[in-house]
Amino acid sequence: MAACGVILTSTLPAIDGDLLNYVTGVLEDADEFNNANDVYEAVGGVLHEVAQDKETDEILKLCEKLLKAVKVGTDQGSNASTSMILLDAPVHIGARLEAEEHGEGDASIWMVKKDNSMLVNKKKLEKAEAKIKAKQERRAQKEVTTTKQTGSTITASASQAVNRKEQKMDESGNSRATDIRIENFDVAFGDKVLLKEANLTLTFGRRYGFCGRNGAGKSTLLKMISSGELRIQSHISILHVEQEVIGDETIALDSVLESDVLREKLLKEERQLIEKLNATSPGGADPTVSSRLSQVYASLEEIEADKAPAKAGMILAGLGFSQDMQKMKTREFSGGWRMRLALARALFSKPDLLLLDEPTNMLDIKAILWLESYLQNWPSTLLVVSHDKNFLDVVSTDILYLHSKTLDAFKGDYETFFKTKTERLSNQQKEFEAQKQFREHVQGFINRFRYNANRAALVQSKIKMLDKLPVLKPVERDPDVILKFPAEFEKLSPPILQLDEVEFYYTKEKPIFKKIDISANMESRTCIVGENGSGKTTLLKILIGEHHPVAGVLHKHRNLRVGYFSQHHVDQLDMDQTPIEVVASRFPGHTVERYRHQLGSFGVTGELATRSVASLSGGQKSRVAFALMCMGNPNFLILDEPTNHLDIETVEALGKAINAFKGGVMLVSHDESLIRMTCKELWVCANGEVTSMEGGLDEYKRIVEAEFAAQK
Known part of the structure; x- marks a missing residue:
């Protein structure tokens, strides 16, 4: 063991006495080690603790040196002469051991004990194991912290190809297009790519249901559109119902009315003009003020501003707000009701593009039926994420399906989409199997006649034909979703x-x-x-x-x-x-x-x-x-x-x-x-x-x- 100690202290000067004794004690039983890997398994963790800057390969080389030193010491020891004792009677080993422990009897070949210095010190072993465990816990904690920090700072990003002609028209203010086209765009969430080289077309007046698996990127795409990360025509107004209304002293009905920016602007200007007229004498009024006030009145009449409170009240009532609730302050509502207020504001303001993310989550069946009826007459473009198949069947004129980093568009409601998608996947699978069978048939011909001189030209033509065929890709299907509730428990007698x-x-x-x-x-x-x-x-x-x-x-x-x-x-x-x-x-x-x-x-x-x-x-x-x-x-x-x-x-x-x-x-x-x-x-x-x-x-x-x- 002295040789092992020399090797360890020369290679690892930082090793302390306790760890040195522990390692040499473990290596004492040379018969347990057949190769360097056995030594590494026994003491590798301790050696890594001492030499944190060394790689695994270096520690393995050190283990090889230790193994050689151990084996050499064992070979030398085997040459020493041993004394032979002839037993004249059977020996009861248990009894002799017990007697030896009490200091009785003579030492024999059955009770030869190793020197205490050659045994593993339990305290030192526990100390070494505690150090290894502490290091592992620190490493695991560091990984968890890094993961959490990475997860909490992950942000979504988007990029797209821009049509220069359309961009110039938009910047000049001459664009009057109502349809929305976002071409060749990518969306990522951190390092995860959600959409790649996708295209999105939203035709004005159509109602699009948006489907896809959880985590596929539906909500992220809506955020990219509403935030301007994905660029669309600047004259198209967008409203994304995502966050609840902030609670303050505003009355619920007034909160909805304020969402009509044009009406609020005209009413504010009307009040300012009337104040100017009241501040001047009857004969000294500015004619331009009176003229502008007439224009404001005409604009208010055009947008039917006088009917707005009744319309806002109807929307709130449909979403479950009673007459008393419509007069309550927004701060008095819970988060769920504030989300309904946000939805009511969106329905009242009627943007060119309305983005709804799971609008039925906060609604009861009665409110859902009302919303279905209201959205069926939605005048502009609607893009709605929903998990409610019945809601999508009633509301949608088209379905957008996000899967495998692509966007597919389908005409019709959800039921039509599901049938079309199922048929399309079935046809793609049949086409894949037919192509695979054809390739295998051609490849079989090539393998059979590859070395036939008479058919060399034909074989070469077959090889070229295979090379020209498109890459054979299997049909991509979303994996089945499986939820498993507990299954093992005893039956209870009713009533429970x-x-x-x-x-x-x-x-x-x-x-x-x-x-x-x-x-x-x-x-x-x-x-x-x-x-x-x-x-x-x-x-x-x-x-x-x-x-x-x-x-x-x-x-x-x-x-x-x-x-x-x-x-x-x-x-x-x-x-x-x-x-x-x-x-x-x-x-x-x-x-x-x-x-x-x-x-x-x-x-x-x-x-x-x-x-x-x-x-x-x-x-x-x-x-x-x-x-x-x-x-x-x-x-x-x-x-x-x-x-x-x-x-x-x-x-x-x-x-x-x-x-x-x-x-x-x-x-x-x-x-x-x-x-x-x-x-x-x-x-x-x-x-x-x-x-x-x-x-x-x-x-x-x-x-x-x-x-x-x-x-x-």
Whole structure:
């Protein structure tokens, strides 16, 4: 071991005495090492700790030197003479060992002990292992910090080819084109390319539904258009409904009226002109002021400014604002209602291009029906991202489909698009297989007669023909979306969740529920519908125990484990953490592989799991929330608006996962396709009561449409 010590101290002068003794002690048992890799596995981590500037190859060479020194010492030792002891009787090894430990008996060949200096010092070993572990933790923390910093600072960028002729016309103010064309453009989010050499044409007066997988870049493209990163004609007005209205002292109705910039400008000028006229004597009025005031009156009459308050009130009423709510200050509304205000402002101002990103997320079924009807008569161009197939069927005249970094345009509604896309993929697959078979046939001929002199010319022509054929590319299909809810738990005898004569209110003057009686079991597939403010979310919070009934009783099975998905799940996630850290902070004590497996069950795989939550799309954040909800292995799911931000394929996967789930499910949703796919019972929240709708969703829609028609 002295030779090993010399090699270590000469090669690694920085090695301290404890580590030196530890390494030489490990190398003492030479029979354990057959090659340098064995030595590296045993002490390589410690050597890297000492020599942080050395590469793996250099440490391996050092291990080879140590191996040679160990083997040489062993060979020399084997030549020494050994004394032979002839046993005259059988020896009980256990008894001799015990006697030796107590200092009794003579040493024998069975009890030869190594010198203590040759044993591994446990304290030194623990110290070395602690140093290695600390280094690994520092390295892992550095990687996580870098990932989070990268994720939080990622920004979107866009580039495009500009038509010089159109640019000159636009700059001169002579362009009157109403159609929008963005040609040969790229969009990237950080290092990830979302669109490459894409083309977008929006014809004036058409309504475009925008589809694609979560994270494909739909919302990013809308932001690039609204921010001016992708250049369109300057005379075309754009409004992107993305952020909620800022709460202040402005009345809701006035907030909508102020969105008509031209009307506000004319009204302001009217007030200024009238003040000037009132400030002068009757005979000394400036005739130009009177003339301009007449022009302003004519302009206000032309845009029907006097009808604007009634029109704004109609839009607000359609989106669920009562007469009293229209008179409330914007600061008094929650975030969801402020988003509705933003939508109302957009509908009232009527820009040349209206960009809507998931407008149905904040609406109940009644408001969705109103919005569908209103947008069917939209006078300008509309581009709307939505996961609601029924909404797209009713509203869209065209569909834009973002996939594989390209944009494809389809005429017709979503149903037509889906059929066309399916047929197109089927035809492309058939064409691919036919081309592949043809190539294999030609290649087989070439291989067969390659060395036949009589057919050399024919073989050469076949080779040239293959070279001229286009590159054979397989059909690109989006991978199937799979969501997996927990599957292993025992069945519970009903009822597992029940409300008896429950009353609830925040203030006595406005009761939310009056003596409701409902129950659920492990076979429940219940959907709760109703207007916003009717108490759907409050009912769920009573069931999970977050709110306590004012009167009545909540019964829960002792083995019930509820998984709750909140419609505000995004607000409950730490935007600075990675998905792995989010799950680990709520459920500590598991391995990283366990957290990755849980996230992978909901499609958050690979680098998505190590990016900051802030850099994920809305749908990807929802998947993280699903993974978090199911980490506790729930046997009953309560889902509040689970389809918000999810793409159409993920909504379908959610429906399949709910159907495959062996526990009970209760959900609040306005997504017609999910309701029809999963729910066996429909509950309606209205007027402080929760009632079962016998005719299901069709009957509820019929009642809502009748009310909507009566209001018209």
